[in-house]
Every structure is written in structure tokens, then in C-alpha cells.
Amino acid sequence: MSEDQNQAGEVSSESPETPPVSLDPEVDVGTTEDEVTVLESGTELERTIDLRGGLAIGVGTMVGAGIFVFPGIAAGNAGPAASVSFTIGAVIALLVALPTSELATAMPKSGGGYYFISRGMGALFGSIVGIGLWLGLVFASAFYLVGFAQYATAVFAEIGAPVAVLESLPLIPVLGIGSGILLTGLSMFGTENTTKLQNGIVSLLLGILVVFLLYGGLDTLGVFGRETVPEQFIPYGTLNIFTTAALVFTSYLGFAQVATVAGEITEPSRNLPLAMVGSVVVVGILYVVTIIVSTGAFGSARLATFGETAIVEVARSYLGFPGAVAILIAGLLATVSSANASILSSSRALYALSRDAIVPRQLGRVNLAYGTPHIALGLVGGPTVVLVAVGRTEVLAEVASFLHLVTYGLMCVALIVLRRSNPAWYDPSFRVPGYPAVPILGALASFGLVAFMQPLSQVIGVVVSVAAAVWYLGYARDVRLKGVQKDA
Numbered sequence: 048m049s050e051d052q053n054q055a056g057e058v059s060s061e062s063p064e065t066p067p068v069s070l071d072p073e074v075d076v077g078t079t080e081d082e083v084t085v086l087e088s089g090t091e092l093e094r095t096i097d098l099r100g101g102l103a104i105g106v107g108t109m110v111g112a113g114i115f116v117f118p119g120i121a122a123g124n125a126g127p128a129a130s131v132s133f134t135i136g137a138v139i140a141l142l143v144a145l146p147t148s149e150l151a152t153a154m155p156k157s158g159g160g161y162y163f164i165s166r167g168m169g170a171l172f173g174s175i176v177g178i179g180l181w182l183g184l185v186f187a188s189a190f191y192l193v194g195f196a197q198y199a200t201a202v203f204a205e206i207g208a209p210v211a212v213l214e215s216l217p218l219i220p221v222l223g224i225g226s227g228i229l230l231t232g233l234s235m236f237g238t239e240n241t242t243k244l245q246n247g248i249v250s251l252l253l254g255i256l257v258v259f260l261l262y263g264g265l266d267t268l269g270v271f272g273r274e275t276v277p278e279q280f281i282p283y284g285t286l287n288i289f290t291t292a293a294l295v296f297t298s299y300l301g302f303a304q305v306a307t308v309a310g311e312i313t314e315p316s317r318n319l320p321l322a323m324v325g326s327v328v329v330v331g332i333l334y335v336v337t338i339i340v341s342t343g344a345f346g347s348a349r350l351a352t353f354g355e356t357a358i359v360e361v362a363r364s365y366l367g368f369p370g371a372v373a374i375l376i377a378g379l380l381a382t383v384s385s386a387n388a389s390i391l392s393s394s395r396a397l398y399a400l401s402r403d404a405i406v407p408r409q410l411g412r413v414n415l416a417y418g419t420p421h422i423a424l425g426l427v428g429g430p431t432v433v434l435v436a437v438g439r440t441e442v443l444a445e446v447a448s449f450l451h452l453v454t455y456g457l458m459c460v461a462l463i464v465l466r467r468s469n470p471a472w473y474d475p476s477f478r479v480p481g482y483p484a485v486p487i488l489g490a491l492a493s494f495g496l497v498a499f500m501q502p503l504s505q506v507i508g509v510v511v512s513v514a515a516a517v518w519y520l521g522y523a524r525d526v527r528l529k530g531v532q533k534d535a
Contacts, residue, residue, distance in 0.1 A: 096311045098318040099246060104308065104391075105326025107249040107384035108301030114256065114333060115378040116194045116355045116444075117295050118341045123351025125291040126282040130338040132291040133298070137331030139496065140299040142489035143455040144327050145479045146462040148320035151306045153465075153475035155315035158399025159307035159392075160454040165403065167461030170528040174519035175512050176454045177400045180307065182511055183450030184393030185427055187300055188227070188386050189434035190443040194355060195382035196222035196435075201356045202375050223435035230387050231428030234394065235414065235421050248384045255377040260336050263365045267343035278346050293499035297444040298334065300451050301385075302327050304392035311395075316476035340365075390427050397423040405523045442507070445500050449508030456493035459486035 096104070121129035150163040161180055165173025196219040203218070233244065281288070302323040305312070312318050337358070341350055344361045353360045359378070362370035398420040401411025414421040434443060463486055465473050479485050497505065519526075 094311050094313045094315075096308060097313050098321055101305050101312055101318050101322030102326055102329075103245040103249040103384075104388045105301040105305045105322055106329055107245050107252070107381075108304055108388040109298055109326060109330040110249075110252060110256070110333065110381050110384070114337050115198065115358055115374075115381045116190075117298060118337055118361070119350050119353045119355065119357025121291050121295055121338065122342050122347035122357070124283065124294070125287045126280065126347040127278060127338065127342040128281045128283075128288050129291055129295075129342075129347075130335045132288050132295055133331065133334040133338060135289070135292040136296045136299050137327060137334070139292075139296070139455075139489070139492040140302060140327045140331070141324065142485055142492055143459060144302045144323045146459050146486045146489055147303060147306050147455075148323050148477050149475045149479050150458060150462055150465075151309045151319040151323070152316045152477045153473050155309040155312065155319065156399070158396055158402075159303060159309060160458050161396055161399050163306075164454070164457050164461045165528040167465045168457065170403075170405065170523065170526050171516065171519055172457060173403070173528050174400075174405050174523065175515045176457055177396055177405060178515035178518065179450040179511060180396040180454055181393050181400070181427070182430075183447045183454070184300075184304070184307075184389045184396065185430045186434060186443050186450070187297060187447035188389040188393065188427070188431045189223075189437075190297065190447060191382050191386035191389060192223040192227050192431065192435050193219065193443070195226055195379060195386065196220070197355050198375060198378040198382060201359060202379065205371060205375060220436045224432040226383065227386065227390075227428055227432040227435055230383070230390050231424055231431075234387075234391050235419055235424050245384060245387055248380045248387075252377055252380045252384065255373050255380075256333060259362055259366070259370065259374060259377075260333065260340060263340035263344070263361070264336055266365055267340055278342065282347065289496075290499045293448065293496050294445060295334075296448045296452065296496060299327065299330070300447065301330070301388065303451065303455065304388055307392040307395050320477045390424070390431065393427040394420055394423040397426060403528060404526050405519065442501070442504055445504030446507045446511075449497055449500060449504055450511060452493045452497050453508070453512065456490045459490035459493070462486045 118129075121132060125132055147160070147163075151159070154162055154166065156162045158177065159180070161173055161177030164176045199222045200218045305319065305322045305326070309315055309319060312322070341358060341361045344350070344364045345353075350357050350361070356378070359371050359374050362374035366373070397406065398411045398413075400406045401408050401420075401423070410422050410426065411420055412422050413419065437443075462479065463483055466482065497508075500508075
């Protein structure tokens with residue numbers, strides 16, 4: 048075997064507790080079929096997620112935060128120019144989605160960014176990314192569940208529950224924790240069940256949103272004779288556009304979650320690129336229109352006073368009580384959808400780490416009755432409900448963004464490394480247009496956006512990354528995931 052082939056993904060462990068294994072990508076990428084991925088060691092997770100399911104994971108995850116949590120916060124930070132912030136996020140997401148699509152069709156495996164980076168850049172980088180993906184999606188799941196609880200509380204208020212009673216009860220932590228436990232339990236009973244729930248939620252959600260945004264957009268343009276609120280487009284300065292883009296980038300985490308469950312996507316060479324790129328385009332358009340409609344209804348200063356449920360007041364201003372109720376229902380659907388997809392994807396990142404012995408192999412044990420990694424799901428649901436109790440919405444969102452942006456930047460770097468080394472096993476069915484400019488811009492934009500985050504979010508993100516590196520050096524330093532570069 049040549050040196051290049053020898054470095055193309057061998058995993059070994061010299062630890063006495065962990066017997067040596069071989070997960071060379073020439074073997075471990077496996078024979079991709081429509082229903083399963085066949086490996087020398089057996090059959091991996093069953094492929095049950097089709098193109099519609101992949102789009103539902105991507106769109107369903109992203110729609111939640113961008114439309115139902117961020118409009119008031121984003122408008123308060125950047126005014127109507129928050130639409131530019133969402134556009135910046137969409138462009139960065141596309142610059143990363145294209146390289147990710149190529150990597151995913153070459154390695155359609157559970158774990159997504161972790162798997163790609165570990166095979167391209169080695170076990171240390173893989174450990175930082177894999178643990179970061181797991182915890183980053185835990186932070187994102189908690190963020191979505193807090194949003195769900197806020198919308199549920201708003202529903203109670205809308206139907207006439209006494210305000211004093213609502214304020215006296217800890218509804219947000221109780222509802223958030225309860226829904227987190229319920230969604231984790233549902234995921235344990237099979238991916239197919241989770242996918243069906245996701246498909247149904249997203250279909251209903253998009254129907255409500257299209258009607259609302261179409262009416263609101265026509266009203267904002269003056270078709271129905273209503274005057275929009277006159278306002279300066281950039282009232283708070285240009286810098287705030289970029290800091291807001293860093294904050295709302297959590298809204299674009301969904302496309303990468305499609306890659307995280309790549310091992311369960313049917314016809315991955317076709318469905319993975321379509322699901323990732325398509326979900327970014329659809330959701331990006333929805334976000335920009337939402338900000339325009341929202342700031343047209345009230346103006347950014349007043350919109351900011353409504354907080355995380357600002358979009359409800361926007362709907363009320365356009366369509367009255369029925370509009371408010373419809374958006375409240377949509378908000379519940381969206382935040383549940385986002386949390387559902389994030390919990391599923393986070394468990395698959397941990398599953399992939401366990402397969403490579405970066406974390407104990409027992410964590411990736413698959414339940415034979417339902418075909419799901421039940422221990423990994425428990426290690427997602429548990430930390431998620433703890434973070435829900437904390438309830439720091441913006442910090443949860445930004446820490447999730449930080450950890451994902453690091454992953455996105457490294458995925459772009461991994462693509463360049465793999466293209467330059469060109470190992471025999473690297474044979475993607477989709478190739479990035481505009482190479483190498485697209486992955487270079489994707490890496491620079493991803494790393495650059497981190498600089499605009501709150502210091503607390505940056506500190507927590509750095510601590511998680513350093514802790515992941517320490518874990519690798521202390522627990523799994525004998526594991527080698529050699530791709531085209533020696534382990535860093």
C-alpha cells in the first residue's frame with residue numbers, strides 16, 4: 048500500500064481497553080445503496096429519509112429561529128437592514144452548503160462535518176468538530192425549545208388565561224423541558240417516525256407562512272392602501288448589520304444537519320445536494336421577506352419591544368386576531384420542528400464519534416428494536432433540558448453559531464485538502480462549481496463571522512473547543528483518522 052493510501056483514513060487504537068480496528072475510508076465509506084450503507088463490519092443505520100424528508104429537516108430547522116424568534120431582536124439591533132444581515136447569512140450558508148454537498152456525496156455517512164474533517168484533516172480536528180457539533184446542536188435545541196415555550200405561553204395569553212397566573216407559573220422551563228423529553232423519546236422509537244412528524248409539521252408551517260407573507264408583502268407595498276412606517280434603512284450603523292448577521296446565523300444551521308444524517312438519506316448522490324442547497328435558498332427568501340414585512344408594520348424600535356414573539360404582533364397588525372392565532376400555531380410548529388431536527392442530528396454526531404472510538408463505543412450502541420442510537424439520544428436530551436432551564440436565548444443561539452461556524456470553515460478547508468491530495472477513494476458525484484474560490488470564501492466568511500459575536504459566546508465556544516482537544520489528547524490520542532494529512 049502506498050503512503051497516500053496508508054494515510055487515507057486508517058483508524059487504530061493502541062489503548063488496551065479498545066481493540067484495534069480498521070475504518071479505512073476505502074472500506075468505511077461503504078457501498079452506498081438506496082436503502083442502506085453496507086460496510087465490511089455490517090449494515091449501518093437504515094436509509095429511510097428521502098428528498099422530501101431531507102428538505103424538511105433543513106427547512107424545518109431553519110424556519111424556526113429566523114422567523115419566529117429573531118425578527119424583533121434583529122430589527123432592534125440593525126433596523127430594516129436586518130434583511131441584509133439575513134442575506135449575508137444565506138450567502139455564507141450557500142458558500143458552505145456547496146462544499147458540504149461535495150463532501151457528503153463522497154462520504155454519505157452519519158456524522159456529517161465530523162466525518163468529513165476527520166478523514167481530511169485527522170483525529171484532533173475531527174474530535175474538536177465532532178464534540179463541537181454534538182454540543183452546538185444541544186445549544187441550538189435548547190434555544191428552539193425556549194422559543195417553543197415562549198410561544199406556548201403566548202397562546203395561553205391569547206386565549207384569555209389570566210396574566211397574573213401565567214407570570215406566577217414557571218411555564219417556560221416546564222414546557223421547554225417537557226417538550227425536550229418528549230421529542231427525545233420520539234426519536235428513540237425510530238427515525239421514520241421523526242421524519243414523518245417533520246414532514247407534516249413543515250408542510251403545514253410553510254402553508255401558513257406563505258399566506259401571511261404574501262398578504263403582508265402586498266400590504267407593505269401599498270396594494271391595500273396601507274402606509275408603511277417610514278424609517279431609515281440603516282438606523283443603527285453598518286457594523287450592526289454584521290453583528291446581527293453573526294447572531295442570526297443560528298437560523299441557517301439546518302442545511303448542515305442534513306449532512307449529519309447523510310447515512311440515513313436515500314439516493315444520497317442526488318438528494319443530499321438538492322436538500323442542502325434547496326433548503327438554504329427557500330429559507331433565505333422567507334427570512335428577508337419576513338424582516339421587510341415586520342419592519343413595515345411597526346418600525347424597528349417598536350418591533351424590538353415585542354421580543355421573541357414580535358412576529359405575532361406583526362400578524363395581528365395585518366390580519367387581526369385570526370392572523371395572530373395562525374402565527375402562534377405556526378410558531379409552535381416551527382420551534383418544535385427545529386428542536387426535533389436538532390436533537391436527531393446531534394445524536395448522529397455523537398454516534399459517529401463513538402464508532403471511531405473518540406468517545407466510548409458504548410455511546411453509539413444501536414437499539415435493535417428501533418434502529419436508533421438510544422444512548423447517544425439520551426446524551427443529547429439530558430444536556431438540552433438542563434440548558435432550557437438556563438433560558439439565555441441570545442447566548443444559546445450564538446454559542447451554537449460559534450461551534451457551527453468553526454465546523455463550516457474547517458469543512459471548506461477539508462475539501463481543499465482532499466482535492467489536492469486526491470485519494471483513490473474520494474469520488475464525489477457532485478463537485479463544487481467555482482472551485483477553489485467557493486470553499487476559500489466559505490472558510491474565510493465562516494471564521495470571520497465569529498469575530499462579530501458577543502464576548503461571552505466567544506469565550507464559551509473557545510472553552511468547548513479547547514475541552515474537546517483536551518479530551519482527545521487524554522482519552523483518544525492513540526486513535527488515528529489519517530486522511531490526506533497526518534494527524535495534527
